Amino acid sequence: MAQDSGTRTLISHSQLSRGRGKVIYWTLLVVVVAGFTLVFLGPLYWMVTGALKSGQEIAQTPPSLFPKDPQPQNYIDAWNNLALAKLLFNTFYYAIGAVLFQLVLDSAAAYSLSKLRPIFGNTILALMLGTLMIPAMVLIVPQYVTVLDLPILHINLLDSPFAIWLPMVANAFNIFLLKRFFDSIPEELMAAALMDGASSLRTLWSIILPLSRPILGVVSIFAVTAVWKDFLWPKLVMPSPETRTVSVGIYTFAGGTPMNVVIAASVIAAIPTVIIFLIFQRNIMSGLTTGGIKG
């Protein structure tokens, strides 16, 4: 019956499986499951069905639970009028690039800081972690000016995907997560690889990375969500209609579009990530919760 009876948590299993404890446990479980369904799934239901209602139906009191006269046309209008296919493609493209850049550059950096420990490594780590205290809003103006005219190279990155990919590599939180995970990989493994004459790159590729799949998954998910959720930065550096992300696109059209069509567009924009999440949720959850060697 118990799914993972191995770990002991705040309250012992035996206490929860007999007498009063059992009653409280099941009552609480039912209340929480019902409450969470209402709180987290309810609004999504409202959103999907609301976008099917007509303009009059949405304004009626009290609101109807089911659309009386479903209007799928709202969704078709949203798809066509907002060019959602293009917007979704752009967002995916930026998200995938961001994952690749972060995985390669951030795990290399975390590996170096955790295992190779070159001179000044700790200073560099401290400087990186220091940026956690600097809100993106503080940097938004000088970053924008920098992207308009990169120092030394004098390249303008406006409307280039690199304007999203490269700043995302400068992510101290991911480096911290990766380094903490690498730290928990026993030094003996490293020493053994060294004895066998493996190079640093080889050790990273054949020993560290395979052991670190859970945390690499977590970092990838963080990268995808970060691109998906980011709004102001892509709004600034991707100003053309052809390069916009989906959030910025919907926002741009929201002013002159009927409310239900905006919501329909919002639903469509949310579908791909929700599907990805439902497919990979086991990997995401286990990556976050079991955390391999130590987490």
Add this chain to the structure above:
Amino acid sequence: MAITAVPQAPRKPGRPMSPYATGPQRTSLGRKVRDNLTGHAFLIGAVLCFVVFSWYPMVRGIVMSFQRTRRGETTWVGWDNYSRLIADPSFWPAWKNTLYFTVLALVLGYAVPFFVAILLNEFRHAKGYLRVLVYLPVMLPPASALFLFKFYAYDPSEAGLFNAILKALHLPTSQWMQSPEMTMPAMVIASTWMNMGGAVLIYLASLQNIPGELYEAAELDGAGIWRRIRHVTIPQTRLILALLAMLQIVATMQLFIEPLILANGAGAEDSATSVAYLIYQHGFFQNDLNGAAALGVIMLVVLAGFSAVYVRLTAKQD
């Protein structure tokens, strides 16, 4: 026996030496240089990104805040940008709103995920389902979620979702975003709903690393549930709690998309204007990048003040 100290996980005695730097034989200078170069070769990509997009803009932002660029000509103007900003009638409301949001979000968005995680960690059933639910809103584009709140939930008439629920419960309805008093709480509710999943999952992960023996020992010593939370759960997750508190303050100080979408920027009687929104206004609408940079520097100084207090508080606990 009172539980005053729960043993911490044993710390490694000192920093373990790198396998590349130690060995029975003495390492030669050339070897050391080579190892260091390898180390830095792995670092260089990330470091360059930090230099160009983080460290350099930081310095540049401070420099810009003391300059003014007009028609391509940049001159030093001292504190002019700062005095112009403080004279902006939206300056103080923006700070008041942002701090209010930060405090409200700490109460709701910080404590709630921790206790939700503790609760979820106890359940032996429906675990996967509950986790998926909590994390689902995180996967929505924030603009989508906020349009949902704006059009459907916070509709000030009784056709709005929240007002319909309040009415069904025979509670007074609210004007939500059109009432200056409700603007901030409404934004915190939307923001917490959208963002709490990440925190819950991170807490869950750290809760599962707590050795079960600690709870057993505490229970044998007669500690109830609350005391086990206080003396085992919280100390054992202290590092991650502290880190997330810091990250959340940094995040909430940047309140931007909520006022932009829910309140069209400023909201009723400036009740939604945030500091970040003011930065955006100055930088990208009033053609005042220097003023926006100055406001960024002020925000940084305020956060530095916060973190000084934070370091004091966490240092005291040790």
